[in-house]
Amino acid sequence: MRTFHIKLKGGAQKSTIVCRKDVLAKQLKGDLSWLNAGGALIFTDSNVYALYQRQIKKLSLPVFVMAAGEEHKTEETLFALLKEMAEVGLRRTSTLIALGGGVVGDIGGLAASLYMRGIACIQVPTTLLAQVDSSVGGKTAIDFCGVKNLIGAFHQPVYVYADPTFFKTLPARELRCGLGEIIKHAALNAELFDKLSAQDDLFDMDFLARIVPDNIQIKADVVEKDPTERGLRRCLNLGHTTGHAIELTQNDLSHGECVLLGLLYESRIAARHLQTDGAYLAALSALIKRVLICDGKSIDIERAAHLALLDKKNTKQDTVTLSVPTKKGEFAFLELDYADYVRDLKEIREELC
Ligand SMILES: NC(=O)c1ccc[n+]([C@@H]2O[C@H](COP(=O)([O-])OP(=O)(O)OC[C@H]3O[C@@H](n4cnc5c(N)ncnc54)[C@H](O)[C@@H]3O)[C@@H](O)[C@H]2O)c1
Ligand SMILES: [Zn+2]
Known part of the structure; x- marks a missing residue:
């Protein structure tokens, strides 16, 4: 296990990145007491959900699943997620858990930055690209008017949990x-x-x-x-x-x-x-x-x-x-x-x- 702390200029936001195996069964399960206290929602895509639903269900947190693929990195998906966040009653102290590749991470991070002017986000990147790149650094976005990443925000995740066991199912x-x-x-x-x-x-x-x-x-x-x-x-x-x-x-x-x-x-x-x-x-x-x-x-x-x-x-x-x-x-x-x-x-x- 390796842990990093990124502190940004001004010290306002801090991210902790943890590299470890069995994030779903161990890390998130261990976090459940504080996640449940503040309220949490898991956001994932259809491919990741199909592969990992047994472990996801064991966490007993509400789940919102988007259709997989860059073509769904849109305002429709963003607003459907924000609607779900409101319907499950997320509060300012709640956490959005983005479990997936860069598409899920980018939309989830943006939704977390917008909801109630910003709530906590945990990134659980499940692709190699998302672990080495998109989940780190706080850039979030959706594609808009045919332009990639046109609408976005900087929103640092409170935690990034990078687990290499997810690579076993990657094409x-x-x-x-x-x-x-x-x-x-x-x-x-x-x-x-x-x-x-x-x-x-x-x-x-x-x-x-x-x-x-x-x-x-x-x-x-x-x-x-x-x-x-x-x-x-x-x-x-x-x-x-x-x-x-x-x-x-x-x-x-x-x-x-x-x-x-x-x-x-x-x-x-x-x-x-x-x-x-x-x-x-x-x-x-x-x-x-x-x-x-x-x-x-x-x-x-x-x-x-x-x-x-x-x-x-x-x-x-x-x-x-x-x-x-x-x-x-x-x-x-x-x-x-x-x-x-x-x-x-x-x-x-x-x-x-
Ligand atoms: N925010 C940033 O700094 C930043 C940096 C680089 C890229 N990005 C964005 O990231 C996106 C690309 O990310 P990506 O390559 O992860 O794409 P992706 O999220 O579309 O994932 C690729 C495919 O792998 C599937 N998948 C995810 N995890 C899996 C697993 N463990 N096993 C099997 N299948 C799995 C997904 O369902 C999808 O079909 C782009 O939208 C890009 O703009 C953002
Ligand atoms: Zn790139």
Whole structure:
């Protein structure tokens, strides 16, 4: 078991993250006396509920189940959850338990931030991606008007319980998705990069269980320094500007696969414009290719580039802002004119495919 405490600037909010096995049968069961005293609701999705309903029912807490999938990360689901929270009589002292992947975590966190102007939220992330990334840091959101994460809030969970036993039921594709974010962290942290490079089977469950706390630590360190993404936290956007744009043009690729493709492109862009370590960037690309099973041949690169220009993290007109890997454990922010970015993407696509 490993426990972390994240304290944010100003000291107003604090999150405790606990990495341990058997969260449903042990941790939450142990919390039941205070959860019942204040009132609590479990929020989960249809897949997680189908797999874990026996353990969930044993907690004897009210449960609200959403239909699984990003397409349900909507205002309808958010308001259906808020309605349920009101109907079961949650109070200001109550707790919402978000048990699921990043979709459940993002909607649950947002509902907890809105209900009575903010109640406590416990995140129980059940996907690899949610454990190493989305459950840590307090970002919450729903998709709105066709834009991903357009409406959201910063709301730190009081607890995050990360339990690797949930990975046993995860499809390989979801593991690959989580590995996309893990490789992103490895591009920011030399020690994690060495651990991944030395590991034969990156999908091995025991290995993944061992590196989840490392990833949480990396993200927590960044979030503590910059909780509301004014500067440093944008480094976590590595691979994501190009990755998100690819994601919007390709329905058949998962977020993690797009992030890995984004990282591949952006490390080559870095080499064209900045002082970089060529041998290291080659090793990073080799690591990415061990997880990525698509070659990105079908990407509509011009459309993706145009969508990257609309990214909400860009600060200047006709400029694309990237967070790129440069040397082992090092990154840089790079601002590129749109025309240069499109040219780079097209040329790199030729090199890669
Ligand atoms: N808030 C943040 O900082 C942040 C960061 C990264 C991503 N996100 C968000 O996270 C979401 C993606 O998260 P995700 O990849 O976890 O997606 P997800 O929540 O849709 O989960 C992926 C799939 O796995 C299923 N699932 C969940 N746990 C399972 C388990 N233990 N066994 C079997 N199946 C299981 C789900 O039902 C779903 O079908 C996106 O909406 C993204 O915007 C948020
Ligand atoms: Zn991501």
